[in-house]
Amino acid sequence: MLAHGMVHTYELSIPIFVTIWLAEFEVIAIAGVEVGVTQATLGLVVTAGYGLFGVGALPGGILVDRFGSRRLIAACLFGMGGSFFLLGVAPDLVVVAISLLLWGLAASVYHPAGLTLISKGMEDRGTGFAYHGAAGNVGIGLGPLLAAILLLVFDWTTVATVLAVPAILAGLYALRAEFDETAAVDGVGTDGGEPRTQGGVDSLSQFVTESKLLFAGAFVIVFLIVIANGLFYRGVLTFLPNLLEGLPGFEPIPLAAFVPGVEAGSGRTLKPERYFYAGLLLVGVAGQYLGGKLTDRVPPEYGIAGVFGLLAVLALSFLPVAELGIGPLFALGTVFGITLFAAQPLYQAAVADYTPSGTRGLSYGYTYLGSFGVGALGGAVAGAVLTYADATALFGVLAGFALVASAAAVYLIVRD
Template sequence: MDRNDRAITAFAMLGHATFHTYELVIPIFVVVWLEAFSTTPAFLGAVVGASYALVGIGALPSGLLADRVGSKRLVVACLLGMAGSFALISVAPTLAVLAVGLLLWGAAASLYHPAGLALLSRGAKERGAAFAYHGAAGNVGVATGPLLAAILLAFVGWRTVAALLLVPVLAAAVVGARLEFDETAGADARDAGDEARREQPESLAAFVASSRLLFTGGFALVFATGILYGLYYRGTFTFLPDILAGLPLFEPVALAGRSFEPSQYVYSGLLLVGGLGQYVGGLVADRVQIETALLGGYAALSAIALAFVPAANAGLAPLLVVAGLLGFLAFTIAPINQEAISAYTPAGARGLSFGYSYTAIFGVGALGSSLAGLILTRSTSTALFVFVAACAAVAALIGGTLRRRSGRRSPDGVAADD
């Protein structure tokens, strides 16, 4: 990587790590909030799902803004907005105020992925490696945020823990704002300049035309895999700490007068393994035909979901193995998805395409949180894992369809019309 690539990648890594620190510390708090606010998994799942949905709903306007005004200022605004919303969450006296804080977090967090990924896609010359480092940084946040929260909750109340989470995001905003780089240095020459700018929507009619261009070919199928991945991701991880806490294997442990929850450390550990998955996924995206990677990755995700409950019933060792594989595979597919989006869209529409894709993943996919809460309220964790396995299986079929059609992709990287 050259100097510009390193600066862009470092900036995106800061934003990604911070986003995921907040995103997956929320499920750790869910366990506490169920008791603190005397509510049900179905209701709290709906609140958390709405928060996550806003991450997706705001992704499309964020993508449009990234194409028009650039990514850096959007990412910094995202960091400051997430800090403000968690400040409100930390003092929420009622479930209604907690819900407002979570919704504000979702709105602020929606700025990150379209802006950050469009930045990497247009600015980095070594795109696959940049996606890999970006993904690995995200999983540092994914793992360390919940782990830190789990440790702190043994010593202080959840409100104090939520307030302490303001420190890393404010530090990331300050450091990120000081980094300097060229946001378009990695764009291919054929996509640069006026041609790329003409693809950026300047009016409602241009927006509709650009959207129609994206959805006339393979991007429509990539978009569908984003919805299915979002359902899998949210459906699996929102209540996973609560599912693990309910297993006899993970009874609370008293140590030095404090009560520790082993399930929370297992949850943090599988997310940490996901960091390796993110890195491997980025390398795979550079070395394997992207359609083949989609097919194989989603097929593996389906299989591991079906194996989770039998492994939990088989004992600690099988559960730890399957949980580790779940964390690894769930995050391996993320940079593969990102490269698929890049492969099926021109450089000038990357912000728009990532906006649509993260509307699918975090917006429509947020229904996974609500559905998970509903399934767990009315049924069992077995039913939940069958549901998410089915989502991954359909995504694998879509990957197979793209693989069969891959020879029809046009030379500029956009799928040919059907």
């Protein structure tokens, strides 16, 4: 839970910095070539780091099956802290991009390690996913909120350095943690697989064989669901603070209006969109808990179909409701945040249902390759749509991603 909170603290603090980078940097200079900074180009920079967060999950999952979860989680924490220390001294967008790539590499091993630990080490798996997900959303909400508050006083490089400290402390604790990583393994596989409680990938040929076994069954449909989820998730969150800036009720508020000692002409303002964004993420704690508990009560396929169907409706409703004012948007944002994060424990449980325990790390590696690797393209898609079309088109595209996931879950229900 501690590590999951740290991973998402950094992941969802990055969009807070995006609004600053758009204003602070004018060009990206690489090998003497200068490219103008737009939502599209910055979307590609952020997508590179987020993409490695997902792509690295596959080799991370292989390492989990061979070496266990504890050591990889500790390495993840130290790596994330170090990358944000580097971000804190970044003089330009090239170093920002390098920092994000290093963060993505370090963070990529977490989900295969953490979810394998829960699925193989806890008898009450659904409850484990619920608390684990809730902890992630505490980081998802409090990370951006802390960043937004610190930005009232410090510049963004100082804030990045301060954010690096908790991961280092958590890593020191993780080195001391001891537990039985296979306490809940009973030797039973699903989806026609043979019972396997030991395993892992020892060679390239075995990796290919195990991968073929996974994708020969219904896991391929689950993989499609997690890709669609990743595209929706990254597409809506990467530029959300930037989208909110121009909406009614989100005008900057001078700090001098309510903070004693701040001069009226200082130009320092409170950005309401940053706090709305953090609040939307924080209510996801309830969504994670709800989704986790649902997996103990209904087949995850039914939950996935319903949740993504609702997300499609909410995406299409977002801008029309925003025109009604900040009150109605606050209500919709609450439902949106809960629903968005309820999906995660549902598809995590579906992965466990359709894969054998012996290659569970590999299975979750593929899951987060799809969700955070392929799904990272959602940030680039969002940047391109906002640059060459508008926000209405973006939310239409997002609704399409959600409908694909819902339809895939319906297929699983019919197949069964």
